[in-house]
Amino acid sequence: xxxxxxxxxxxxxxxxxxxxxxxxxxxxxxxxxxxxxxxxxxxxxxxxxxxxxxxxxxxxxxxxxxxxxxxxxxxxxxxxxxxxxxxxxxxxxxxxxxxxxxxxxxxxxxxxxxxxxxxxxxxxxxxxxxxxxxxxxxxxxxxxxxxxxxxxxxxxxxxxxxxxxxxxxxxxxxxxxxxxxxxxxx
Amino acid sequence: xxxxxxxxxxxxxxxxxxxxxxxxxxxxxxxxxxxxxxxxxxxxxxxxxxxxxxxxxxxxxxxxxxxxxxxxxxxxxxxxxxxxxxxxxxxxxxxxxxxxxxxxxxxxxxxxxxxxxxxxxxxxxxxxxxxxxxxxxxxxxxxxxxxxxxxxxxxxxxxxxxxxxxxxxxxxxxxxxxxxxxxxxxxxxxxxxxxxxxxxxxxxxxxxxxxxxxxxxxxxxxxxxxxxxxxxxxxxxxxxxxxxxxxxxxxxxxxxxxxxxxxxxxxxxxxxxxxxxxxxxxxxxxxxxxxxxxxxxxxxxxxxxxxxxxxxxxxxxxxxxxxxxxxxxxxxxxxxxxxxxxxxxxxxxxxxxxxxxxxxxxxxxxxxxxxxxxxxxxx
Numbered sequence: 001x002x003x004x005x006x007x008x009x010x011x012x013x014x015x016x017x018x019x020x021x022x023x024x025x026x027x028x029x030x031x032x033x034x035x036x037x038x039x040x041x042x043x044x045x046x047x048x049x050x051x052x053x054x055x056x057x058x059x060x061x062x063x064x065x066x067x068x069x070x071x072x073x074x075x076x077x078x079x080x081x082x083x084x085x086x087x088x089x090x091x092x093x094x095x096x097x098x099x100x101x102x103x104x105x106x107x108x109x110x111x112x113x114x115x116x117x118x119x120x121x122x123x124x125x126x127x128x129x130x131x132x133x134x135x136x137x138x139x140x141x142x143x144x145x146x147x148x149x150x151x152x153x154x155x156x157x158x159x160x161x162x163x164x165x166x167x168x169x170x171x172x173x174x175x176x177x178x179x180x181x182x183x184x185x186x
Numbered sequence: 187x188x189x190x191x192x193x194x195x196x197x198x199x200x201x202x203x204x205x206x207x208x209x210x211x212x213x214x215x216x217x218x219x220x221x222x223x224x225x226x227x228x229x230x231x232x233x234x235x236x237x238x239x240x241x242x243x244x245x246x247x248x249x250x251x252x253x254x255x256x257x258x259x260x261x262x263x264x265x266x267x268x269x270x271x272x273x274x275x276x277x278x279x280x281x282x283x284x285x286x287x288x289x290x291x292x293x294x295x296x297x298x299x300x301x302x303x304x305x306x307x308x309x310x311x312x313x314x315x316x317x318x319x320x321x322x323x324x325x326x327x328x329x330x331x332x333x334x335x336x337x338x339x340x341x342x343x344x345x346x347x348x349x350x351x352x353x354x355x356x357x358x359x360x361x362x363x364x365x366x367x368x369x370x371x372x373x374x375x376x377x378x379x380x381x382x383x384x385x386x387x388x389x390x391x392x393x394x395x396x397x398x399x400x401x402x403x404x405x406x407x408x409x410x411x412x413x414x415x416x417x418x419x420x421x422x423x424x425x426x427x428x429x430x431x432x433x434x435x436x437x438x439x440x441x442x443x444x445x446x447x448x449x450x451x452x453x454x455x456x457x458x459x460x461x462x463x464x465x466x467x468x469x470x471x472x473x474x475x476x477x478x479x480x481x482x483x484x485x486x487x488x489x490x491x492x493x494x495x496x497x498x499x500x501x502x503x504x505x506x507x508x509x510x511x512x513x514x515x516x517x518x519x520x521x522x523x524x525x526x527x528x529x530x531x532x533x534x535x536x537x538x539x540x541x542x543x544x545x546x547x548x549x550x551x552x553x554x555x556x557x558x559x560x561x562x563x564x565x
Contacts, residue, residue, distance in 0.1 A: 130329075133348070
């Protein structure tokens with residue numbers, strides 16, 4: 001009799017533990033999904049503001065073309081998305097890094113708002129990517145546990161992958177302030 | 187945006203984290219957001235309108251000092267109710283690895299959670315041991331903020347993952363202008379210290395040793411010390427001939443704290459470690475006080491590598507005395523440091539810092555969903 005009680009007890013405990021582990025994994029996958037949605041939204045916003053700046057008539061035609069091309073390629077990238085988004089970052093960096101870039105736009109109608117919006121969008125890409133990769137790292141480490149693999153606790157949830165792009169926008173200035181919020185101009 | 191902020195320490199006891207939360211909440215309110223803060227506090231403590239009490243906190247030793255923390259199922263159910271009723275867009279938890287309301291909030295909440303880590307503690311091996319217990323609560327955090335590189339390193343080493351760095355803010359307008367305390371700094375010059383007198387890592391012992399060296403050569407020099415702790419105990423450590431030149435104010439009001447910074451010729455931050463940002467330093471900078479500070483990583487960064495204040499070898503009373511003496515003898519250098527500090531501190535002014543925090547809120551909100559509570563938890 002005691003044997004049966006013991007076995008049933010162990011089985012119940014094991015069941016509770018496994019369902020807790022599965023629940024945790026489920027939560028992690030949900031966090032990855034939310035972070036991915038945020039990252040996609042942030043990337044799209046950056047593309048659309050870059051396009052708006054390119055078509056605003058505020059920039060010289062060469063810079064406009066550079067930005068429009070990079071933004072278009074990022075929007076239609078498909079498989080090569082990480083590369084194309086990195087290219088957009090580099091194009092933005094090149095545009096904003098021109099000598100007297102900001103000074104040349106100062107006072108032009110709508111320029112300050114558009115630049116601020118682009119800066120905020122670039123900011124958000126940096127943040128969203130960091131939060132997404134953080135969620136992916138936590139999920140992958142939970143999926144690597146032998147019990148999770150053995151019992152396939154992850155179920156059908158797709159294995160998330162890191163999103164690696166160049167999103168650093170500033171070379172100087174950030175360290176001094178002790179913040180790693182990137183800014184387009186130092 | 188509706189923001190719920192969780193404070194781990196008792197609201198009415200002064201502390202860096204509480205002040206951070208107060209200034210963040212008030213700046214967010216100024217920016218037009220709706221903010222509610224939950225904090226350990228007795229139900230009859232007078233609180234600002236945006237603070238909700240979570241009940242009494244218990245004094246327990248934690249991380250090298252005595253913290254007043256709130257934990258247990260009762261606190262958890264109060265947090266749970268507050269989250270459920272608050273309908274927040276974002277939940278912002280402070281110090282999620284301190285056994286208090288922040289950790290409880292992570293435990294009971296779902297949805298977009300932002301967490302700020304303040305403490306840097308390279309020796310906390312036990313944190314690694316507690317990792318399994320913390321993990322399922324901490325895994326829910328969508329975005330992590332560290333207030334310093336040291337805090338970020340602690341977080342990454344002990345709990346894994348990454349964090350964005352957003353430094354501590356200081357409410358510059360609160361500190362910019364004040365009258366010195368009556369009779370200060372006085373003709374013989376004055377040094378100042380602000381912080382807990384009985385907490386060894388605040389470094390008052392280093393400063394007292396330095397003052398012994400300086401006081402012997404400079405008969406008029408005085409030392410002004412403000413902060414909680416046992417004044418009689420500190421006075422007993424000062425040699426008798428110098429005792430009447432060390433003025434121990436004990437804990438001071440918020441207004442007097444500002445006046446202390448304006449009452450001294452040289453402000454000293456002799457901390458020996460564990461300091462993740464040094465809010466006291468930023469306040470002194472906002473007040474335009476010439477500063478002598480330990481050469482801790484965090485301090486060096488805030489003081490722009492020594493441009494906005496003199497650095498001395500951490501824990502070295504002789505080096506402190508030499509650096510302070512140089513400044514006491516050179517009014518031009520003091521004025522230059524004061525001006526440089528006032529400029530450097532603008533990067534930490536709350537309206538600037540809060541913009542970065544709001545960008546984090548907006549980013550986690552892009553993922554969709556609102557803050558809710560887990561089903562079937564406490565309360």
